Amino acid sequence: MKQFPLNHLNTLHLKPDLSREETRQETRSIDAVCxxxxxxxxxxxxxxxxxxxxxxxxxxxxxxxxxxxxVIDANDFLYTAFQFSNPAKAKPILEKCFGSAxxxxxxxAWSSQDQNFRIAQCDLAIQDPAVIEAHHANDIVIAGRWKxxxxxxxxxxxxxLPESIIYTYSPNRFPTIPHKDISLDNIMN
Numbered sequence: 001m002k003q004f005p006l007n008h009l010n011t012l013h014l015k016p017d018l019s020r021e022e023t024r025q026e027t028r029s030i031d032a033v034c035x036x037x038x039x040x041x042x043x044x045x046x047x048x049x050x051x052x053x054x055x056x057x058x059x060x061x062x063x064x065x066x067x068x069x070x071v072i073d074a075n076d077f078l079y080t081a082f083q084f085s086n087p088a089k090a091k092p093i094l095e096k097c098f099g100s101a102x103x104x105x106x107x108x109a110w111s112s113q114d115q116n117f118r119i120a121q122c123d124l125a126i127q128d129p130a131v132i133e134a135h136h137a138n139d140i141v142i143a144g145r146w147k148x149x150x151x152x153x154x155x156x157x158x159x160x161l162p163e164s165i166i167y168t169y170s171p172n173r174f175p176t177i178p179h180k181d182i183s184l185d186n187i188m189n
Contacts, residue, residue, distance in 0.1 A: 009124050013108060019116050023123035030157055034073055035063075037136040037152030040178050044149050047171055062167040065156055072098075072126035072135055073153040076144030080184055082109045082122040090187040097142055097182070098125075099134020143183035151178075 012018055036042040039060075046058035072078065078098075081090050087110045094102050105125035109118040125131050135152045143149050 009128055013105060013121070013124050017117075018120045018124075020120050020123065023120045031159075032071075032155040032157050033160070035154050035156050036150055037138075037154060038150075040141075041150035041152065043171060044177060048177060049146075049148060057170060059168065059170055061165060063156075063160060063164045064166055065160060065164050067129065067132060069157040070132050070136075070154045071157075072132060073155050074122055074126045076146060076148040076150070076153065077142055077184065078122055078126065079119060080145060081187055082106060082118045082125075083115055084189075085184075085187040086189045093182050093187055097135065097138045097140050098131050101128055101130035101134065105131075140181045141178045143180035145184065149177050149180055 012022060034045070036045060042060050046060055051058065081094060087106070090106065091103060094106055102125050105121045105128070109121035112118060138151050141149060141151055
C-alpha cells in the first residue's frame with residue numbers, strides 16, 4: 001500500500017472516482033510485520049491464532065516505534081465493515097473503536113456502491129494519524145474475521161531498529177481469549 005502525507009490523504013479522500021490503483025503500490029508490497037497495541041491482543045495472536053504445527057513457539061516483542069511507521073491492519077475487521085456493513089449499525093461502533101476521524105472515510109465509502117471505491121477509502125482511513133491514534137487507545141475487544149480477537153491491530157513498516165525493542169519473551173501461559181465486546185455480526189445487515 002502506498003503511504004501518503006495527511007494533506008494528500010485529504011485530497012485523495014475527496015476524489016469522486018478514487019480507486020485502489022491510486023491507494024496501493026503497483027509492483028511490490030511494503031515489508032511489514034503485524035502488531036497489536038495491547039498485551040491481550042498480542043498474547044492472543046502469539047498463543048492462539050498464529051500457533052500451528054511448525055510455528056509453535058509464541059514470542060511477544062514489546063517495542064516503541066514511530067507512529068509514522070504504523071498503519072492499521074484492516075484485514076480482520078475494517079475492510080469488511082467498509083464494504084458490507086449496515087452504516088446505521090456500523091457508525092457508532094467504528095467511532096468507538098477508531099475515533100470520529102474514521103467516519104469521514106466510512107461515510108464517503110458508503111455513499112458509493114463501488115467496492116473498489118469503498119476499499120480505497122478504507123486504505124486512506126487506516127493511514128490517517130487521528131484514526132491510528134484513536135484505534136491505539138481503543139479498549140473495546142473486537143471480534144473480527146477468522147475468529148480474531150483484538151483491541152487494536154497494526155502493521156509496522158520494517159526495519160524495526162534494535163533500539164526500538166523494549167522487551168522480548170515467550171509466554172509460559174496460554175491465556176483465555178478475551179471476551180468480545182463487539183463483532184462483525186453487530187454491524188452487518
